[in-house]
Amino acid sequence: MAATPVHFSSQALRTADQPISYFMRQAVENPNLISLAAGLVDPESLPAVETAEAFERIARRPARARAALQYGTTQGLISLREKLLERTAALDGITPREISLSAEEVVVTTGSQQLLYLISQVLLDPGDIVLTEAPSYFVYQGTLSSLGVRTLSVPMDEQGMNTDALEEVLTRLEKTGELDRLRLIYTCDYFQNPSGRTLSLSRRQHMLELARRFSRRQRIFILEDAAYRELRYDGVDIPSIKSFDTDNTHVILAMTFSKSLSPGLKTGYGFLPRELVGLFLRLKGNHDFGSNNLTQHLLDDLLETGAYDRHVALLCDVYRRKRDALLTALTDEFAGPNGFQTKVGRISNPSYGSSEEVSWTRPEGGLYVWMTFPPHVSTEPGSPLMHAALKNGVLYVPGQFCYVNGNNGQVPANEARLSYGVAPLEQIAEAVRRLSHAALEANACGLLVAGSSPSND
Numbered sequence: 001m002a003a004t005p006v007h008f009s010s011q012a013l014r015t016a017d018q019p020i021s022y023f024m025r026q027a028v029e030n031p032n033l034i035s036l037a038a039g040l041v042d043p044e045s046l047p048a049v050e051t052a053e054a055f056e057r058i059a060r061r062p063a064r065a066r067a068a069l070q071y072g073t074t075q076g077l078i079s080l081r082e083k084l085l086e087r088t089a090a091l092d093g094i095t096p097r098e099i100s101l102s103a104e105e106v107v108v109t110t111g112s113q114q115l116l117y118l119i120s121q122v123l124l125d126p127g128d129i130v131l132t133e134a135p136s137y138f139v140y141q142g143t144l145s146s147l148g149v150r151t152l153s154v155p156m157d158e159q160g161m162n163t164d165a166l167e168e169v170l171t172r173l174e175k176t177g178e179l180d181r182l183r184l185i186y187t188c189d190y191f192q193n194p195s196g197r198t199l200s201l202s203r204r205q206h207m208l209e210l211a212r213r214f215s216r217r218q219r220i221f222i223l224e225d226a227a228y229r230e231l232r233y234d235g236v237d238i239p240s241i242k243s244f245d246t247d248n249t250h251v252i253l254a255m256t257f258s259k260s261l262s263p264g265l266k267t268g269y270g271f272l273p274r275e276l277v278g279l280f281l282r283l284k285g286n287h288d289f290g291s292n293n294l295t296q297h298l299l300d301d302l303l304e305t306g307a308y309d310r311h312v313a314l315l316c317d318v319y320r321r322k323r324d325a326l327l328t329a330l331t332d333e334f335a336g337p338n339g340f341q342t343k344v345g346r347i348s349n350p351s352y353g354s355s356e357e358v359s360w361t362r363p364e365g366g367l368y369v370w371m372t373f374p375p376h377v378s379t380e381p382g383s384p385l386m387h388a389a390l391k392n393g394v395l396y397v398p399g400q401f402c403y404v405n406g407n408n409g410q411v412p413a414n415e416a417r418l419s420y421g422v423a424p425l426e427q428i429a430e431a432v433r434r435l436s437h438a439a440l441e442a443n444a445c446g447l448l449v450a451g452s453s454p455s456n457d
Contacts, residue, residue, distance in 0.1 A: 010148070011146055011147065011148070014145060014146050014147075014148055015142070015145070015146040016142060016145065016146075018138070018139060018142055019138060019397075019398075019401040020037070020038065020039075020138070020139070020397065020401070022381075023035070023037040023038060023395055023397060024037075024038050026390070026395055030393070032393050033390070033393045033394065033395055034393060034394050034395070034423055034427050034430060034431040034434065035394075035395045035419075035422060035423060036326075036394060036395060036396050036418040036419055036420070036423060036431050036432075036435070037395040037396055037397045037417075037419065038419065038421075038422055039193060039367055039368070039419045039421055040263075040419075040421050040422035041258075041259060041262075041263060041367075041421050041422065042315070042318055042319070042322070042421060042422065043422065044318075044424075045314060045315055045318050046262055046264070047261060047262060047302075047307070047311050050302060050307045050310075050311060051262070051265075051298060051302075053307070054298045054301040054302050054305070054307065055298060057301055057305075058297055058298065058301060064297070067297070068293060068294045068297035068298075069293075069294060070293065071289070071290065071293060072290045072291075072293030072296060073290055074281050074284055074285045074289055074290045075106075075107055075108065075277075075281055075290070076106070076107060076108025076109075076269070076290065076291065076296060077108065077293070077296040077297065077300055078103060079300050080108060080296050080297075080299055080300040080303070081103045081106040081107075081108060081269075082103045082106075083300065083303045083304070084106055084108075084255075084269050084303075085101060085102070085103050085106050085271070087303070088240075088253070088255065088271065089101070091229070091230075091237070091240070092239045092240055092242075092243035093239070094243055098246065099242065099243060099245060099246055099248055100246065100247050100248035101248055101271055104274075104277065105248065105271055105272050105273070105274055105277055106269060106270070106271055106272075107269065107270050107272060107277070107280060107281070107284070108267065108268075108269050108290075108291050108296060109267070109268045109269065109270065109284070109291055110266055110267070110268070110287075110288060110291040110292070111256060111258060111263075111266045111267065111268045112225070112227055112254050112255065112256035112258065112268030112269075112270075113139065113143075113268070114268065114284075114287070114291075115254045115268050115269070115270045116140050116143060116223070116225070116254060117143055118280055118283050118284055118287070119223060119252055119254075119270070119272075119276070119280065120143055120144065120147055120149070120184075121147070121283050122276060122279050122280050122283060123183045123184060123221065123276075124144075124147055124149050124183055124184070125148075126147065126148030126149070127148065127149075127150060127181065128149050128150065128181050128182075128183045129149070129150045129151075129152060129173070129178065129181045129182040129183065130144055130149050130150070130151050130152075130182075130183060130184045130185075130186055131151075131152050131153070131154055131166065131169060131182065131184070131185045131186065132151055132152075132153050132154070132185075132186045132187075132404065133153065133154060133156050133160070133161045133186075133187060133188070133192065134153035134154060134155050134156060134403055134404070135156070135194050135195055135370070135399060135402030135403055135415070136153065136186070136188070136194075136402055136403075136404070137188050137192075137193050137194070137225065137402075138194070138401045138402050140186065140225075141402075141404060150181075151404045152169060152404070153403065153404045154166045154169055156192075156195065156197060157197075158197060158361075159197070159198075159199065159200035159203055160187070160189060160192070160197050160198060160199030160200060160203055161187055161189075161199060161203065161207070162203075163203045163206040163207050163210065166185070166207065166210060167206075167210055170182075170210060170214045174214065174216075179214060179216060180216075180217055180218060182214075182220055183218075183220065183221065184220070184221050184222070184223050185207065185210075185211060185220065185221070185222045185223070186222075186223045186225065187199060187207070187222065187223070187224060187225065187241075188225040188226075188227065188228075189204065189224055189225070189226065189240075189241065190226050190227075190228050190229040190232075190238075190365065190366065191228040191229075191231065191232075191363050191364065191365040191366025191367075191368070192228075192366070192368070193227070193228070193366070193367070193368055194368050194370060194397065194399070194402045194417040195361055195368065195370040195417075196361045196362075196363030196366055196368045196369055196370055197361060197363070197370075198238065198363075198364060198365075199238075199241075200238070201238050201239070204238070204239070204240075204241045204244065205244055207222060207241060208222065208241055208244050208245060208250060208251065211250050212250060215250070219249070219250065220250070221250055221251070221252055221273070222241055222250055222251045222252065223252045223254065224240060224241045224242055224251055224252065224253045224254065225254050226240060226253060226254065226255050227254070227255065227256050227258070227259055228259055228365060228366040228367065229255065230260045230312050231259060231260060231312075231315060231316060231319060231365045231366055231367070232316065232364060232365035233316055233319060233320035233323060233364060233365050234320075234364040234365070235364040235365075240253060241253075242271060248273050248274060249273050250273070251273075252270060252271070252272055252273065252276070253270060253271040254268065254269075254270045255268065255269055255270070256268040256269070257269075257299060259367070260308075260311075260312050260315065261299075261302070261308060261311060261312075265292075265295050265298070265299065266291075266292070266295070267291060267292070267295055267296065267299060316365075318425075319365075319367065319420070319421070321425060322420040322421075322423075322425055322428060323363065323369075323420055325420070325425055325428040325429060326369055326418065326420045326428050326432065327360075327362060327369070328429075329428060329429040329431075329432035329433070330360055330369070330371070330432055332429075332432075333432050333433055333435070333436035334358045334432075334436060335358065357373070357374040358371070358372070358373055358374070359371070359372045360372065360418075367419050367420060367421040368417055368418065368419050368420075369417075369418045369419075369420070370399070370415065370416075370417060370418075371396075371415065371416045371417075371418055372399075372412075372414060372415050373385075373414040373415070373416070373439075374414065375414050376414070377414050377439070378413045378414060379396070379398045379399060379400075379413065379414055379415060379416045380398050380400055380413050381398055383398075383413075384442040385438060385439060385442050386398070387442075388437075388438035388439070388441045388442045389434070389435060389438040391438070391441075392434040392435075392437050392438045392441070393434055394431045394432075394434035394435050394438065396416040396417065396418055396435065397416060397417040397418075397419075398415075398416060399412060399413075399414070399415025399416050399417060400412070400413055400415075402415075402417065
């Protein structure tokens with residue numbers, strides 16, 4: 001007898017598997033593979049000792065230990081929220097009062113992904129519009145797709161989202177009568193996942209000005225995802241978009257401890273316009289009645305003792321060396337005198353960190369480098385390059401995952417995201433050598449020659 005059919009909700013049916021799942025599984029199942037794909041953190045620098053010491057300080061004070069082991073509040077531990085408020089304002093060289101913020105507008109969440117999801121639930125209905133960068137963070141794209149949201153993308157360059165292009169999109173939406181469906185402008189504005197680019201100061205100010213100007217009949221919010229802000233290795237820090245939102249009306253700032261401390265602690269936090277806090281907390285209450293209370297007490301201790309700041313400094317040193325190793329290897333293997341381009345007869349220019357045919361970003365922080373191959377070289381799943389990379393024992397994320405489907409019919413097929421987070425420092429050069437060898441191997445098979453069409457397999 002056949003089983004009775006199951007009815008699934010429309011949201012469940014809209015929810016697709018995240019594309020990164022396959023690549024993470026490949027890395028786990030093949031121990032000889034070096035992964036430049038998964039955006040995981042460096043395992044050797046996880047703060048095991050610091051966390052144990054914080055736990056011991058809490059556990060040896062019975063009253064404090066009992067408080068940490070009890071239920072917490074939906075909004076989060078007040079002492080932690082106060083520290084996060086002061087610390088984040090200090091990063092911008094301001095006081096919370098200058099941007100009309102108090103601890104009442106700070107929320108603690110189960111990772112920043114929960115914050116992104118709940119904010120989307122608060123603001124978005126099926127058919128509403130969100131504007132994102134192209135390329136953009138594909139996990140949040142999956143969230144928007146699950147919610148039935150229409151996502152439009154705005155091109156980027158080395159200064160982040162092109163806000164002149166953003167203005168053109170906003171103007172077009174107004175002319176077509178769709179501006180009233182626009183709810184959010186989403187940007188990962190520090191060392192962006194996936195490109196490593198940072199939104200310039202002038203564009204931060206321009207973006208906020210546009211959000212204010214085009215908020216005709218309903219407010220347009222900017223969702224500023226600053227997950228990687230504290231992982232800066234070069235250059236001068238840039239103020240957050242939130243720092244210019246002096247009346248706390250248009251910018252939602254999302255941050256996390258996952259990259260700067262530990263993803264296992266699974267704690268994010270956000271700074272919300274006052275009108276959003278109540279509904280946000282009602283929805284969060286339906287999820288969990290508050291994020292892990294013990295974890296929040298641990299984080300509060302790590303901030304109080306300065307252990308968190310010391311760990312961030314350590315991480316910046318670790319990742320700086322990893323980033324430099326990756327960039328050096330890319331130059332050697334793709335643009336150097338014995339690199340990929342020379343071997344296939346291309347013209348290269350190592351002094352610019354790129355070549356005529358292959359180029360990559362040079363991030364000042366974060367975990368990602370964005371690599372662009374010649375237009376005829378497909379990096380897609382099932383492409384000759386991907387097959388050769390897996391055969392040679394290296395993994396990357398195809399760039400197409402980071403674009404919205406139907407992005408004016410123009411989704412580049414020749415880009416890739418490389419992450420230096422999880423690969424050991426001593427294996428990074430070997431990983432790039434394998435990638436270069438994979439490209440040469442595919443080219444030798446006549447599959448990556450100038451003028452050929454990229455594979456659509």
